[in-house]
Amino acid sequence: xxxxxxxxxxxxxxxxxxxxxxxxxxxxxxxxxxxxxxxxxxxxxxxxxxxxxxxxxxxxxxxxxxxxxxxxxxxxxxxxxxxxxxxxxxxxxxxxxxxxxxxxxxxxxxxxxxxxxxxxxxxxxxxxxxxxxxxxxxxxxxxxxxxxxxxxxxxxxxxxxxxxxxxxxxxxxxxxxxxxxxxxxxxxxxxxxxxxxxxxxxxxxxxxxxxxxxxxxxxxxxxxxxxxxxxxxxxx
Numbered sequence: 001x002x003x004x005x006x007x008x009x010x011x012x013x014x015x016x017x018x019x020x021x022x023x024x025x026x027x028x029x030x031x032x033x034x035x036x037x038x039x040x041x042x043x044x045x046x047x048x049x050x051x052x053x054x055x056x057x058x059x060x061x062x063x064x065x066x067x068x069x070x071x072x073x074x075x076x077x078x079x080x081x082x083x084x085x086x087x088x089x090x091x092x093x094x095x096x097x098x099x100x101x102x103x104x105x106x107x108x109x110x111x112x113x114x115x116x117x118x119x120x121x122x123x124x125x126x127x128x129x130x131x132x133x134x135x136x137x138x139x140x141x142x143x144x145x146x147x148x149x150x151x152x153x154x155x156x157x158x159x160x161x162x163x164x165x166x167x168x169x170x171x172x173x174x175x176x177x178x179x180x181x182x183x184x185x186x187x188x189x190x191x192x193x194x195x196x197x198x199x200x201x202x203x204x205x206x207x208x209x210x211x212x213x214x215x216x217x218x219x220x221x222x223x224x225x226x227x228x229x230x231x232x233x234x235x236x
Contacts, residue, residue: 006052061107084129130154166178176209
């Protein structure tokens with residue numbers, strides 16, 4: 001968990017103020033035991049370790065694999081989306097992936113013995129480049145389970161300027177936005193209003209999803225999107 005914190009990986013139950021240090025020693029060594037330390041032993045190869053400010057931590061790829069034994073699949077996909085996210089949008093600086101998907105695939109490919117391997121492999125296949133937050137990840141997964149897999153990430157609606165929704169179904173011109181806390185600021189609300197107006201002017205219908213909607217369950221969210229898609233001519 002300490003490595004996940006150092007890499008900034010979003011976890012569903014991680015408190016940034018946790019003071020417990022998770023310390024790993026090589027397999028066969030004595031397990032660390034001291035105050036405020038959660039110790040364990042593990043088999044690591046040199047490629048699994050990097051240094052951050054002079055402190056050895058597991059690499060993002062190895063940390064992802066270790067998390068696969070602790071997280072459910074949806075949360076693990078959110079971690080993969082975070083690590084692999086990259087895009088170049090006109091309204092913000094380019095975002096570079098923390099680690100490339102190919103690097104993670106190589107890393108886990110030789111570790112069939114590690115607990116959680118199968119889940120890690122499944123999460124890598126489900127990840128989508130360009131996802132900016134766990135709520136976006138979980139919204140896409142909900143739509144996929146509902147059979148609405150035509151929604152894609154990292155899609156730009158053509159125009160001047162481009163509009164870049166969280167998710168988009170190009171065929172039926174329906175887009176989705178996950179409305180988190182960041183959207184409550186005055187500056188973001190003005191940006192969102194302009195985005196919404198440009199989307200509508202280009203014939204797109206935008207569905208905004210709030211945390212309250214997600215808490216109502218997958219069936220409720222599925223209904224929201226099916227209604228929007230039908231309004232746009234979807235025959236399903």
